[in-house]
Amino acid sequence: MSIKVYWREHCSQCKSVIEYFEEKKLPVDTIDVTYDQDKFQEMLSLGGIATPLIVIGEHVIHSFDRQKLDRMLEGVH
DSSP: OOOEEEEEOOOOHHHHHHHHHOOOOOEEEEESSSSSSHHHHHHHHHTTTTSSSETTTTEESSSHHHHHHHHHHHHHH
């Protein structure tokens, strides 16, 4: 299972979601879109318009919802 988090500087929800995955001891690929236009465009192509954008396998999640992530990871983890 691959996990990606598109994030930007000064985004408190971004920090929270990254900490969430660290607490779960799950590897996460963090992608900073603050100054990287190519990565920002990549995020937009996934339907993201704001950070954090979370991608778990084929699932795209548009905000940090701890309960939703817990339910999703129960079936995978």
